[in-house]
Amino acid sequence: MSMVVWTAEMCRQLSEMDASGMTRAAMAAELGVTVNSVVGKLYRIRRGHGAGGAMPLGPRRQRAAKAKSPTADDARIASSIPPGAVGLMSRRRDQCAAVLDCCGPDGFAVMCGAPVHRRDYCADHYKRFFIPVKCAPRERNSAPAE
Numbered sequence: 001m002s003m004v005v006w007t008a009e010m011c012r013q014l015s016e017m018d019a020s021g022m023t024r025a026a027m028a029a030e031l032g033v034t035v036n037s038v039v040g041k042l043y044r045i046r047r048g049h050g051a052g053g054a055m056p057l058g059p060r061r062q063r064a065a066k067a068k069s070p071t072a073d074d075a076r077i078a079s080s081i082p083p084g085a086v087g088l089m090s091r092r093r094d095q096c097a098a099v100l101d102c103c104g105p106d107g108f109a110v111m112c113g114a115p116v117h118r119r120d121y122c123a124d125h126y127k128r129f130f131i132p133v134k135c136a137p138r139e140r141n142s143a144p145a146e
């Protein structure tokens with residue numbers, strides 16, 4: 001089996017031929033590759049991963065890619081994320097950085113995401129983190145701590 005190395009030029013030609021409505025077989029013949037290569041490449045280009053001319057995935061990496069695709073469990077986790085929450089990697093500076101007690105589908109922490117009030121936190125979280133809760137007045141001269 002031979003690997004097809006997709007050059008940027010081939011990718012460009014493929015996209016053009018695809019846009020012009022050519023069949024997969026005709027595109028394959030034009031580029032000198034197999035129909036399977038064309039089908040796979042078009043799929044990856046449409047997914048937004050193919051423009052760089054990457055080689056087709058081998059069986060092992062295909063399986064790995066499959067394992068990463070969203071599962072029912074991911075959907076369940078995603079549905080438990082409160083609206084407005086943002087992922088660790090996508091939080092902007094003006095969004096609250098309080099980490100919520102749940103996990104995003106990508107495995108990263110999920111943050112509150114509400115507009116920042118002070119110090120990287122929304123008004124609610126700022127209050128919780130920085131303003132001390134009033135302690136119940138200590139009873140002096142009562143039973144000493146054990």
Ligand SMILES: [Zn+2]
Binds near residue numbers: 096124
């Ligand atoms: Zn917050």
